[in-house]
Amino acid sequence: MARVVVDVMLKPEILDPQGRAVQGALGRLGLTGVSDVRQGKQFVIDIEGDLEGDRLALMHTLAEELLSNPVIEDYSMTVLEDAQ
């Protein structure tokens, strides 16, 4: 059993209005010194068996093309083997 965690975040050069709104709200609620907030998505995917070779390559392809929009987003993928 493998657990794959895919984090998808807007590229740094793309404006993030949701993050900007959160930054403003944090300040209004008393948290000082917040210099930047970015909001992204996280996918936690449980997969039976090991994730190796072709399946791992396919998972990377799908993370880039299905889970994220490569024009405006970057993704990072972490594979945890032997997850519960």
Add this chain to the structure above:
Amino acid sequence: MARVVVDVMLKPEILDPQGRAVQGALGRLGLTGVSDVRQGKQFVIDIEGDLEGDRLALMHTLAEELLSNPVIEDYSMTVLEDAQ
């Protein structure tokens, strides 16, 4: 400079239709053996200075009450000191 990463995920007992849709799509696109997918949000927050004491407690409160909905979501928070 501290970087705070807050991951917000639906509680395990709450249905996740977005995750279910992703699970179906992964299967149709050829990734076999996907047993579960959960979709959540990730906030990356850059804060000036150290995050300790009252400010850390306030950050926890805001993560629970502003960034997540404690009725249906869990959050986890990681503080990275000396982030770029």
